[in-house]
Amino acid sequence: MPTNNRCTVTSCDDYAVCKGMCRKHYRAKRLYGDPEATKRPESPDHCCVDACEAPHFAKGRCHHHYMIEYRARKRRFKAENRELFYAEAAE
Numbered sequence: 178m179p180t181n182n183r184c185t186v187t188s189c190d191d192y193a194v195c196k197g198m199c200r201k202h203y204r205a206k207r208l209y210g211d212p213e214a215t216k217r218p219e220s221p222d223h224c225c226v227d228a229c230e231a232p233h234f235a236k237g238r239c240h241h242h243y244m245i246e247y248r249a250r251k252r253r254f255k256a257e258n259r260e261l262f263y264a265e266a267a268e
């Protein structure tokens with residue numbers, strides 16, 4: 178294992194653990210698509226949905242848009258389980 182493997186991000190001299198980046202920068206790259214985005218974006222004041230001015234509730238969305246996303250996820254989960262159920266029943 179080379180020990181002089183440094184993070185490729187300028188001004189960072191942590192050891193690279195993955196794809197030439199240190200753990201912190203690799204994580205930022207994966208999460209935000211930019212290794213230099215090292216901290217989470219400030220918690221938004223408003224919904225991230227275009228043209229929606231409602232106050233932020235959770236996951237970047239207002240309560241209304243969060244619930245839409247939540248219900249969609251729940252429906253997807255149910256649909257997957259149903260497939261699983263029928264797959265098992267068919268055996």
Ligand SMILES: [Zn+2]
Nearest residue numbers: 184189199202
């Ligand atoms: Zn780094």
Ligand SMILES: [Zn+2]
Nearest residue numbers: 224229239242
């Ligand atoms: Zn909204």
